[in-house]
Amino acid sequence: MTLLLRRTLFSFALLGALAPFIAAVLTPAIYILGEGETETEDVYIAASSARIDGTIDGDLVIASGIIDVSGEVLGDVFVVSHSRVSITGNVTGSVRVLARELDIAGTVGGDVAVLGGSLDISGEVARDVLVVAGSGSVTGSTGRDLQGRFLDVEIDGAVGRDIDISVRNMRVGPNADVGGDLLYRADDDATVSGGASVAGQFNRLPSRAVFVVRVWLIGATILGFLAFVASGFVLFVVFRGSMARATGLVRVETWKTIWVGFLAVIGLPLISVVFVFTVVGAPVGILLILLWALGLVFAPVPSVAALGDVMLRGRAGLLGAFLVGAVVWRLGIWLIPVVGLLLYTAALMAGTGGIVLAGWRQRKIAVGVAEPLAPPNLAIGTPATPADWEPPLAPTAPVADESEAVDQSG
Numbered sequence: 001m002t003l004l005l006r007r008t009l010f011s012f013a014l015l016g017a018l019a020p021f022i023a024a025v026l027t028p029a030i031y032i033l034g035e036g037e038t039e040t041e042d043v044y045i046a047a048s049s050a051r052i053d054g055t056i057d058g059d060l061v062i063a064s065g066i067i068d069v070s071g072e073v074l075g076d077v078f079v080v081s082h083s084r085v086s087i088t089g090n091v092t093g094s095v096r097v098l099a100r101e102l103d104i105a106g107t108v109g110g111d112v113a114v115l116g117g118s119l120d121i122s123g124e125v126a127r128d129v130l131v132v133a134g135s136g137s138v139t140g141s142t143g144r145d146l147q148g149r150f151l152d153v154e155i156d157g158a159v160g161r162d163i164d165i166s167v168r169n170m171r172v173g174p175n176a177d178v179g180g181d182l183l184y185r186a187d188d189d190a191t192v193s194g195g196a197s198v199a200g201q202f203n204r205l206p207s208r209a210v211f212v213v214r215v216w217l218i219g220a221t222i223l224g225f226l227a228f229v230a231s232g233f234v235l236f237v238v239f240r241g242s243m244a245r246a247t248g249l250v251r252v253e254t255w256k257t258i259w260v261g262f263l264a265v266i267g268l269p270l271i272s273v274v275f276v277f278t279v280v281g282a283p284v285g286i287l288l289i290l291l292w293a294l295g296l297v298f299a300p301v302p303s304v305a306a307l308g309d310v311m312l313r314g315r316a317g318l319l320g321a322f323l324v325g326a327v328v329w330r331l332g333i334w335l336i337p338v339v340g341l342l343l344y345t346a347a348l349m350a351g352t353g354g355i356v357l358a359g360w361r362q363r364k365i366a367v368g369v370a371e372p373l374a375p376p377n378l379a380i381g382t383p384a385t386p387a388d389w390e391p392p393l394a395p396t397a398p399v400a401d402e403s404e405a406v407d408q409s410g
Helices: 003-016 019-026 211-238 240-252 254-276 282-298 301-311 318-335 337-366 402-409
Strands: 030-033 043-046 049-052 060-064 067-069 077-081 084-087 095-104 112-121 129-138 146-155 163-166 169-172 182-185 202-205
Touching: 049 060, 060 067, 067 077, 077 084, 211 240, 211 282, 211 301, 211 318, 240 254, 240 301, 240 318, 240 337, 254 282, 254 337, 282 337, 301 318, 301 337, 318 337
Parallel strands: 030 049, 043 060, 049 067, 060 077, 067 084, 077 095, 084 095, 095 112, 112 129, 129 146, 146 163, 146 169, 163 182, 182 202
Antiparallel strands: none
């Protein structure tokens, strides 16, 4: 099991609560690939439910409700579902699933990574299985390792190499055949039937941590991400003009926003300290510190929206660009720890700079120092302002009749 696979598994949690929104709101349709039909390229689906009876000669990426794959997928399968996923056909590549239930009665030629309520493997998985689930049942075969965490699990099938899991309750059935070690972390001993076969060690190890605590930590991470998305939506709705301008500045003047953001992020705490140590300015200093702390969380919003707009090539609205950018940005931070820190820092600096510059320019417009500027040509549903555009003339007083108009024109 690679660290990347572990990170990928956990990152599914960030998408889970978005699956119903993507499937039911964006495309409330049912996707069906009939028996005998073939898709000759990668397939990307957002639907209320889906059924794959035909063949997909490529990868399958799907956000949906109930999903049945009884046909054949010649690539990888990536699924986000708020319901049940059933694989009774053949998947040549790997399967990565976030779902309430995953049932594998068919064959998977690669790895299986799943985060969900339950996992049932009665078919065949050629390589590794990595799982975090409430309940599990392995009555089929796994070619290599089985790793993860369960509340309750039954092992009554073949595992080619090692089992290393954390559980609350485990039952090893009479048909269990483990080619390597069976190591489990639990507070109580497993229930083992007489016919079970384990080629290596069969040991219970001390629990690393309470399973429920880890689940709460995962839940807190998910809620934190969703709070960021919701807050971003609120900012774009309430401060639409300012946030749109800040996002456009991040796209068009990226390096300038980064430098301005760097000076703001570094300078604001220093200014706050100076105010705090003065009697009159203490409330101002405290307010600046609070604003700085909020900025660490919400300042990346314009940068994230700009990222999404670049990825979508300007073909989505501001909110759609922000949603896509938020998912990609957060996954990048989680999947690549060292580079992820740089991603967060860059988004923070550029976003802060964009907000500061947008506010400064808006202030100059308000006091009449600068002419009003057209909003940046960001994909928010408004076309670019033509270069020869001029503001309309002020209305003139109505004339009494045509003769007066003629006389005045003369």
